[in-house]
Amino acid sequence: MKYILFGFLAIFSVKLSAQQKKFSKHDNGKFIYYQVVDSQSVSKDSLVQRARSFVDVAYKKSMKPEGSTDSSVLAKGTMVIDKTILVAGHPSGEVSYNFVFEARQGKYRFWLTDMLFIPYQRDRYGNFVPATTIGVPLERTPGKLGAAAWKDILNSTYTKVEKFGEAFKKYLATNRLEKTKKKAETISTKKW
Amino acid sequence: MKKLLTAIFTMASTTCALAQEAASSPLEISGSVDTYFKYDFAKNPLNAKTSFVTDHNSVSLGMIDIALKKKTGKASFVGELSFGPRGQSQSIPDAAAGGSSFNIQNLYVNYEFTDEFSMTAGYMGTFIGYEVISPVGNFNYSTSYLFTNGPFQNAGIKATYKFSDKVSLMAGVFNDWNVYSATRGVSAVGGQLMVAPVEGWTAYINALSGAGFGGYGTIVDLTTAYQITDQFKLALNAANYDIKDNSVPGSYAGAALYPQYAVSDAVTLGLRGEYFKVKAAGVVPETAFTAVTLTANIKSGGLTLIPEVRLDHNKDKPFFNKSGTSAPNGGQFSLAAVYAF
Numbered sequence: 001m002k003y004i005l006f007g008f009l010a011i012f013s014v015k016l017s018a019q020q021k022k023f024s025k026h027d028n029g030k031f032i033y034y035q036v037v038d039s040q041s042v043s044k045d046s047l048v049q050r051a052r053s054f055v056d057v058a059y060k061k062s063m064k065p066e067g068s069t070d071s072s073v074l075a076k077g078t079m080v081i082d083k084t085i086l087v088a089g090h091p092s093g094e095v096s097y098n099f100v101f102e103a104r105q106g107k108y109r110f111w112l113t114d115m116l117f118i119p120y121q122r123d124r125y126g127n128f129v130p131a132t133t134i135g136v137p138l139e140r141t142p143g144k145l146g147a148a149a150w151k152d153i154l155n156s157t158y159t160k161v162e163k164f165g166e167a168f169k170k171y172l173a174t175n176r177l178e179k180t181k182k183k184a185e186t187i188s189t190k191k192w
Numbered sequence: 193m194k195k196l197l198t199a200i201f202t203m204a205s206t207t208c209a210l211a212q213e214a215a216s217s218p219l220e221i222s223g224s225v226d227t228y229f230k231y232d233f234a235k236n237p238l239n240a241k242t243s244f245v246t247d248h249n250s251v252s253l254g255m256i257d258i259a260l261k262k263k264t265g266k267a268s269f270v271g272e273l274s275f276g277p278r279g280q281s282q283s284i285p286d287a288a289a290g291g292s293s294f295n296i297q298n299l300y301v302n303y304e305f306t307d308e309f310s311m312t313a314g315y316m317g318t319f320i321g322y323e324v325i326s327p328v329g330n331f332n333y334s335t336s337y338l339f340t341n342g343p344f345q346n347a348g349i350k351a352t353y354k355f356s357d358k359v360s361l362m363a364g365v366f367n368d369w370n371v372y373s374a375t376r377g378v379s380a381v382g383g384q385l386m387v388a389p390v391e392g393w394t395a396y397i398n399a400l401s402g403a404g405f406g407g408y409g410t411i412v413d414l415t416t417a418y419q420i421t422d423q424f425k426l427a428l429n430a431a432n433y434d435i436k437d438n439s440v441p442g443s444y445a446g447a448a449l450y451p452q453y454a455v456s457d458a459v460t461l462g463l464r465g466e467y468f469k470v471k472a473a474g475v476v477p478e479t480a481f482t483a484v485t486l487t488a489n490i491k492s493g494g495l496t497l498i499p500e501v502r503l504d505h506n507k508d509k510p511f512f513n514k515s516g517t518s519a520p521n522g523g524q525f526s527l528a529a530v531y532a533f
Contacts, residue, residue, distance in 0.1 A: 082218075090220040090261075122222055122532070124317030124324045126259045126270035126298045132419050133392040145458035145492040 021158045023138070026113055031138050033161045034111040037169055047103040047172055048073065051110075054171045055099075063099065073101040079164060081117070081156045091128045093119040095157050096135055110168060112161055117153060216264035224328045226254030226278065228528035236512045239522035241481070241504065242340040244278050245333060254528070255279035257297065257326055266304040272297035274325075283325055283344060296372065297325060297345070312364075313349040315372060318342070319362065319384050320398050320413045322429035322448065331460075332487045333498045333528040336448045337468035338431055342411065343369040343404065348378065358388045368403035379403040392419035406442030409435040423454045439474035460489045479508045498528040 023031035039047060051073040055063045063077035077099055082091045098114040116135025120128040138157065142150035229251045232239050237248040244254070255276030262269055274280070279295040300314025323330050323339035350364025362384040367374035380402025388394045395416035402408060410433070417427035427450040435443045446468035454460045464485040472478040485502040504511065504522040511522035 089218060090222040122259070122326070122328060124319075124326075124329055125300075126222075126261055126272045126317075128220075128222070132425075134419055134422050143457045145490070149493040 021155065021162070023154070023158060023161075025139075029139065030113050031115055032111050032113040033158075033165060034109070035165055035169070036107065036109040037172075038107050039172065040106050042172070044071065044103045044105050047108050048101075050172045050174075050176070051101045051103070051108075051168075053176065054168060058171060066098075071103050073099075075099040079157075079160050081153060081160055091120050092156070093117055093153065094130065095138070095160070097161075108172070110165075112164070115157065117157070217262065220261040221258070222261075222533060223256065223258040223272075224326060224530060224532045225256050226327045226528060226530040228252055228254060228333060228526055230524055230526040233523040233525070234511070234513050234519070236514075236516070239504075239511050239524065240334075241510065241522070242337055243335045244282055245335075245524075245526055245528075246277075246282065253277055254327055254530070255295075257328075259298065267301065268304075269301045270298045272299070278327070279325065295325075308354045309351070311349065311351045315345060315347040316350075318344055318346050318369075319382065319396070320400060320411060320415075321431065322415045322417075322427060322450070327498075327528065327530045328532045331450065331452060331462045331489060332464050332485050333500050333526055333530075334485060334502050334524075336429070336464065336466050337444075337481055337483065338429055338446050338448055338466065341405075341442075341444050341468075341470075342413070342431060342433070343400065345370055346380075346382070346400070347372060347374070348380070348382070350382075360386045362386075366400070366402070369405055374403075376403040379408075393417075404433075404435075406435040406440045407437050409433055409443070417450075425452045426450070427452075434471075435473070441470070441473040441476045443471040443473060445469050445471065458491050460491075462487045462489070477508075479506060479510070481506045494532050496530045496532070498526075498530060500526045500528070502526070 023033060026032040026034075042050075048068070048071060052065070052068055055065050055073060055075045059077065062079060063075045066074040066076055068074065075098075076096065078094045078096045080091045081093050081095055082089050094117075096116045096118070097112045099110065099112055101110040102108065115138040117138055118133070118135045119131045121131040123129045138154065228245060230245050230247055230249075232248040235248060237246060240246045253276045255274040255278040257272065257274040257279060259270065259272035261271075273294050274283075274297055275294045279297070280293055283295040296315055298314075298316055300312050300316050302310055302312045304310040317324055321339055321342050323332075323335050325344055327333060346366045346369065348364050348366030350362055350366075352360060352362040354360040364382055365378050366380040366382055367378060368376050368380065380400055382398070382400035385397045386394065387397075393416070395414065398413040398415065399411070401410040404411065411431060413429070413431040415427075415429050417425065419425045428447070429450075430447040432445040433443055446466065448464055448466035450462060450464050452460055452462035464483070464487070466483045467480065468483070469478060469480040481504060483502065483504040485500060487498060487500040490497040490499075502524050505520055507520055509518040509520045511519045513519040
């Protein structure tokens with residue numbers, strides 16, 4: 001019984017912490033996910049190269065490069081927002097965003113902003129597809145009828161953006177060449 | 193109950209374990225539930241000449257619809273079943289005769305050979321027309337004459353090639369309309385050209401020729417929708433169906449226009465204006481319907497309330513008035529509640 005109670009408490013704690021997550025606002029009034037990361041061990045050039053590779057290779061299906069300089073990378077992207085309960089759920093929409101990356105020696109920053117939500121609807125074949133081509137800014141104030149659903153969308157988006165941010169930071173901290181070499185290593189069973 | 197829960201958890205754990213072994217999406221579960229009240233102005237249920245929303249002065253059931261989808265690597269499947277009058281006795285193929293069972297909405301497998309080319313085999317919602325069986329896929333709750341008289345579903349195998357986001361082409365071979373297994377062999381060929389000339393505008397040009405309603409025939413269909421502004425969307429469906437043997441009734445032609453305007457985030461108003469002609473066949477003369485349907489969609493989360501007023505006209509008087517005599521006009525009010533999950 002106490003294990004069941006403990007389980008419920010854990011689930012509620014996760015739920016409460018999920019509700020507390022919120023986007024910050026940029027000085028232009030738009031939501032922004034903004035991160036500054038210390039990176040003393042990787043040179044500025046490598047950071048920019050890895051950021052380009054992240055957009056062009058790792059996330060090529062969902063991101064489109066918009067330009068880059070020797071210290072910055074710009075891109076547009078989309079991420080699918082889903083309502084997943086345990087292992088089941090379905091996509092509820094997608095959020096498009098603008099991505100900006102800037103590097104200096106020893107640190108870099110990146111942010112996602114201009115986020116627009118496009119709801120999905122189920123088509124005749126049972127697939128979830130965009131219901132419209134015109135996105136709704138995430139900053140909008142929903143009417144009373146849609147307030148709860150909009151709150152869910154904001155929470156799901158924040159969680160997805162946070163995951164994206166973690167994946168980006170991990171990618172920039174990883175040397176892809178070394179990783180490839182490590183992968184190629186084989187194990188011999190002849191000597192032991 | 194215990195056994196059921198154990199089974200569900202076992203399935204969930206298995207899915208989770210499999211997900212760790214191969215790149216796969218989570219199992220998607222979605223569906224809908226719908227119910228409605230309809231009042232026919234002449235108090236006669238026979239005035240409903242199109243599919244569904246048939247009962248008069250009754251709180252009646254639509255259907256519960258449950259869809260599963262799973263994708264692993266390049267392969268995916270969709271299985272969608274519905275239970276209830278809209279999905280069984282009022283849909284053409286009933287899995288067990290007598291309206292007592294269920295209707296398969298979709299049951300197919302798909303394989304994406306490349307990002308551009310994919311093939312699908314099984315039983316699918318038809319690619320013809322604007323409206324579908326599921327109330328979640330339609331704006332209006334009642335259905336058009338074009339929907340009622342066209343195919344609902346097609347079993348077959350089809351290949352789709354996406355030239356770009358703006359153009360794709362589908363071609364396939366199919367059984368006759370609305371059957372789980374062919375009664376006249378794999379005897380129809382069909383195709384669909386999708387073009388998206390500008391942002392927000394999509395058009396589908398469809399053709400299906402072979403075994404269908406009334407024997408062998410050919411249907412050509414245009415379905416297009418344009419989201420012109422944030423608030424305003426306009427859609428059009430036009431079709432022509434000719435049965436090869438022109439003595440068999442069932443050939444038709446028609447068009448329906450669907451303007452929709454969002455007055456707020458939660459409320460959208462829409463109109464359906466339709467002209468539908470049943471062609472002359474043998475001794476059966478030509479007859480034509482016009483119908484205007486005014487519908488509102490009021491959304492709150494997964495729930496959509498759909499109040500609707502519909503007026504139909506046919507000069508050949510197929511409708512009935514309150515005294516039971518034939519009349520040129522029919523009219524109804526309905527209020528539906530549709531919950532999508």
